[in-house]
Amino acid sequence: ARVALESPLSEQAVKKMVETFESRRNLICQQINEIPGISCQKPGGAFYLFPNISGICENLGLIEKHDSLPLEKQSSPTNIFQMFALYEHQIAVLDRKSFGKIGADGKHFLRISIAAEQSVLEKGILRLKNAGEDLSGLDRFLKERPDLTSA
Known part of the structure; x- marks a missing residue:
C-alpha cells in the first residue's frame, strides 16, 4: 500500500480519475438541468447528484395522486416517481426520504x-x-x- 501511495504514477492516476468524475458530473448535471421540471445543483465532491423534481411532480400530478391514496399507501410523490421510473422506464434512482425523514417532507x-460509464449515464438521463x-x-x-x- 505504501508503494502505491508514494509512486509518482499514483498522483497521475488520481488526477485522471478526478478529471473523469468532474467531466462526467458537469455533463450529466447539465443534461439533467435541460429536462423540464428538474433542477440540479452541481455537487462539490460527491459522485451523487440530488436533482429537485418538483416540476415533474407537479406536471405529472404526483402530489395530488399521492394525496388521494389511502393513508396506509402514502409514502411521498417522489417515491411513487422512483418506483415508476424503475418499473416502467428501467432507471434506478432513490428518493430523498430513503435517506431519512428529517427535512424530507414536502421536498x-x-x-x-x-x-x-458516461454512455450508461446518458441513456439513464434520457x-x-x-x-x-x-x-x-x-x-x-x-x-x-x-x-x-x-x-
Missing part, C-alpha cells in the same frame, strides 16, 4: 449516482426525461401496480 429530490413526460404511463402504472405505492 421532491432524487439521488442519482454518476459512478457509471430514460429519466421520458419518465418525467409519461403521464399516461404513470396513470397505467398506478392502476396496475398499487402495491408499489405503499409506504
